[in-house]
Amino acid sequence: MAKKSKDQCEECSGLCCRYFALPIETPEDKGDYDDIRWYLCHKDITVFVEDGDWYLNVKNKCRHLSGKDHRCLIYDKRPRICRGYRHGTCDYVEGEYDYELHFTNDKQMAEYIKIKFHNNVKEKKKLKRKNAKAKKGQR
Numbered sequence: 001m002a003k004k005s006k007d008q009c010e011e012c013s014g015l016c017c018r019y020f021a022l023p024i025e026t027p028e029d030k031g032d033y034d035d036i037r038w039y040l041c042h043k044d045i046t047v048f049v050e051d052g053d054w055y056l057n058v059k060n061k062c063r064h065l066s067g068k069d070h071r072c073l074i075y076d077k078r079p080r081i082c083r084g085y086r087h088g089t090c091d092y093v094e095g096e097y098d099y100e101l102h103f104t105n106d107k108q109m110a111e112y113i114k115i116k117f118h119n120n121v122k123e124k125k126k127l128k129r130k131n132a133k134a135k136k137g138q139r
């Protein structure tokens with residue numbers, strides 16, 4: 001959150017204090033995608049891909065965001081991440097995100113896995129080769 005004296009922040013309901021996103025490893029095989037499906041089984045979790053990087057998004061507001069006027073209740077002691085946040089390119093001005101992929105629930109990911117691995121001949125062959133290699137390694 002930027003300084004609340006900025007007009008922009010005055011008009012905003014503290015959008016930047018209502019979630020956080022963490023980078024996650026880019027999924028490679030079906031198991032990795034299924035792990036992400038597990039994340040998405042949980043409430044208020046979404047997963048998005050931006051510039052090829054995967055992120056886990058936790059839609060949970062900060063406990064220090066005032067419910068009355070959307071101000072930071074610990075402004076002078078707010079964490080480094082909040083201090084470094086720039087209102088010039090924040091959620092309020094950026095508008096709609098242009099994600100390459102955005103999953104909001106596990107069903108979407110299940111469908112994605114089905115298309116990517118079950119209906120996709122190239123991926124099927126890749127998976128077959130990988131499984132064969134793994135079996136060889138076990139011998």
Ligand code: SF4
Nearest residue numbers: 002009012016090092
């Ligand atoms: S999203 Fe932007 S305008 Fe809204 S509080 Fe955060 S920095 Fe201010």
Ligand code: SF4
Nearest residue numbers: 001017062064072082
């Ligand atoms: S500490 Fe303050 S600025 Fe940081 S996320 Fe929470 S309410 Fe927003």
